[in-house]
Amino acid sequence: xxxxxxxxxxxxxxxxxxxxxxxxxxxxxxxxxxxxxxxxxxxxxxxxxxxxxxxxxxxxxxxxxxxxxxxxxxxxxxxxxxxxxxxxxxxxxxxxxxxxxxxxxxxxxxxxxxxxxxxxxxxxxxxxxxxxxxxxxxxxxxxxxxxxxxxxxxxxxxxxxxxxxxxxxxxxxxxxxxxxxxxxxxxxxxxxxxxxxxxxxxxxxxxxxxxxxxxxxxxxxxxxxxxxxxxxxxxxxxxxxxxxxxxxxxxxxxxxxxxxxxxxxxxxxxxxxxxxxxxxxxxxxxxxxxxxxxxxxxxxx
Amino acid sequence: xxxxxxxxxxxxxxxxxxxxxxxxxxxxxxxxxxxxxxxxxxxxxxxxxxxxxxxxxxxxxxxxxxxxxxxxxxxxxxxxxxxxxxxxxxxxxxxxxxxxxxxxxxxxxxxxxxxxxxxxxxxxxxxxxxxxxxxxxxxxxxxxxxxxxxxxxxxxxxxxxxxxxxxxxxxxxxxxxxxxxxxxxxxxxxxxxxxxxxxxxxxxxxxxxxx
Numbered sequence: 483x484x485x486x487x488x489x490x491x492x493x494x495x496x497x498x499x500x501x502x503x504x505x506x507x508x509x510x511x512x513x514x515x516x517x518x519x520x521x522x523x524x525x526x527x528x529x530x531x532x533x534x535x536x537x538x539x540x541x542x543x544x545x546x547x548x549x550x551x552x553x554x555x556x557x558x559x560x561x562x563x564x565x566x567x568x569x570x571x572x573x574x575x576x577x578x579x580x581x582x583x584x585x586x587x588x589x590x591x592x593x594x595x596x597x598x599x600x601x602x603x604x605x606x607x608x609x610x611x612x613x614x615x616x617x618x619x620x621x622x623x624x625x626x627x628x629x630x631x632x633x634x635x636x637x638x639x640x641x642x643x644x645x646x647x648x649x650x651x652x653x654x655x656x657x658x659x660x661x662x663x664x665x666x667x668x669x670x671x672x673x674x675x676x677x678x679x680x681x682x683x684x685x686x687x688x689x690x691x692x693x694x695x696x697x698x699x700x701x702x703x704x705x706x707x708x709x710x711x712x713x714x715x716x717x718x719x720x721x722x723x724x725x726x727x728x729x730x731x732x733x734x735x736x737x738x739x740x741x742x743x744x745x746x747x748x749x750x751x752x753x754x755x756x757x758x759x760x761x762x763x764x765x766x767x768x769x770x771x772x773x774x775x776x777x778x779x780x781x782x783x
Numbered sequence: 784x785x786x787x788x789x790x791x792x793x794x795x796x797x798x799x800x801x802x803x804x805x806x807x808x809x810x811x812x813x814x815x816x817x818x819x820x821x822x823x824x825x826x827x828x829x830x831x832x833x834x835x836x837x838x839x840x841x842x843x844x845x846x847x848x849x850x851x852x853x854x855x856x857x858x859x860x861x862x863x864x865x866x867x868x869x870x871x872x873x874x875x876x877x878x879x880x881x882x883x884x885x886x887x888x889x890x891x892x893x894x895x896x897x898x899x900x901x902x903x904x905x906x907x908x909x910x911x912x913x914x915x916x917x918x919x920x921x922x923x924x925x926x927x928x929x930x931x932x933x934x935x936x937x938x939x940x941x942x943x944x945x946x947x948x949x950x951x952x953x954x955x956x957x958x959x960x961x962x963x964x965x966x967x968x969x970x971x972x973x974x975x976x977x978x979x980x981x982x983x984x985x986x987x988x989x990x991x992x993x994x
Contacts, residue, residue: 700939702932724946
């Protein structure tokens with residue numbers, strides 16, 4: 483059943499509100515069942531970053547409905563960081579790459595809020611815990627970090643695939659999860675908590691929900707305008723070519739809808755206090771084949 | 784998916800090239816002005832990505848510096864609004880006084896490097912009667928994504944190979960700084976033509992001041 487939801491053309495204040503609503507104090511719930519997938523060793527030595535965990539191939543059902551292949555979009559196996567990039571990790575990056583320091587960055591690639599929670603170019607300060615997720619970073623900055631770390635940003639499909647791997651999102655627990663998301667009733671912490679303390683997915687990935695929003699490589703792949711009316715064509719034909727994907731507002735996945743709404747409102751230079759990122763890597767083809775074989779075997783449960 | 788190494792190079796190159804003044808490499812371009820200043824803030828020409836034209840030449844966008852640029856993103860097998868975008872830009876070109884026309888370039892950047900090869904771009908330019916002021920460009924998927932994000936262009940590959948995308952036409956001044964965007968079709972043609980003329984005249988005034 484589709485519900486018509488109309489969003490006004492987003493202002494920064496609306497963005498902030500959207501981002502606050504979906505962040506609540508979700509306590510770590512699910513236990514990672516098979517979280518012991520072996521991390522892919524780095525191809526060359528890098529400063530310590532979050533371990534990279536395997537997200538197994540699957541099919542992802544996006545929220546837009548009119549052109550999705552039957553069964554969903556296929557997503558290949560890939561590696562995703564267990565936790566979001568932290569302030570400490572990002573500090574190592576700007577130490578190595580001065581052009582990405584707050585006082586030097588080009589306004590084209592990062593807006594005036596860039597790293598505003600830090601004390602200065604190279605000092606985190608009291609409002610930025612070393613192991614908390616770095617925020618106030620633009621898409622360009624996140625992409626540059628990923629390249630420096632010999633990695634990349636996950637795609638939207640990859641991120642959503644990983645974020646839906648929670649056993650508790652089916653059945654009665656699903657309602658509890660969504661109620662928690664909708665029942666946000668307090669301010670986001672003035673100082674973000676350290677990474678890793680939130681919900682852990684079935685594959686061991688932490689904090690995909692409830693900590694910060696996260697950049698994806700193709701965030702600007704959300705093409706429909708903010709006014710997404712249900713049924714027949716969800717966009718202004720003059721604004722978009724082939725724009726016809728209608729958004730289905732599945733009430734049981736309100737958080738996902740909000741992520742889409744946020745992505746559709748972002749520009750690459752934006753730095754938001756509730757928007758961070760984590761990195762991904764491609765997996766070696768032979769390992770991907772092994773994993774595909776594992777997936778194809780009947781489950782033992 | 785683009786080879787990770789290529790994506791890293793382009794991303795790292797962007798990070799490294801932020802304040803780099805890129806010199807034109809093509810022999811066909813006039814030599815840079817002796818007193819050319821550094822790029823102003825907001826110039827897209829900090830991008831170090833390389834693009835291949837319909838003639839097979841490899842360029843950086845910074846080589847367009849000195850001309851006003853009218854730019855959009857399309858793909859050649861599009862049958863919907865992409866032809867409209869190209870035709871709007873052709874109409875703008877025709878509406879410009881001859882003296883101004885020589886100071887403006889028209890650029891089509893493809894969403895679809897997989898299918899828009901140099902040969903396909905060349906055939907498209909011929910079919911649409913695009914003259915020597917026009918460039919049809921292809922680059923890696925990562926560089927396409929980066930340019931689109933810089934321009935505020937949204938796009939998504941569809942399962943059938945088409946692309947859903949914004950209908951944005953951008954005017955860059957002679958230093959590559961965005962001055963105007965038409966966000967929809969049909970275009971407000973007087974506004975778009977006016978923006979191009981203004982950018983050309985501003986550049987002429989700047990040159991006089993620098994002399």
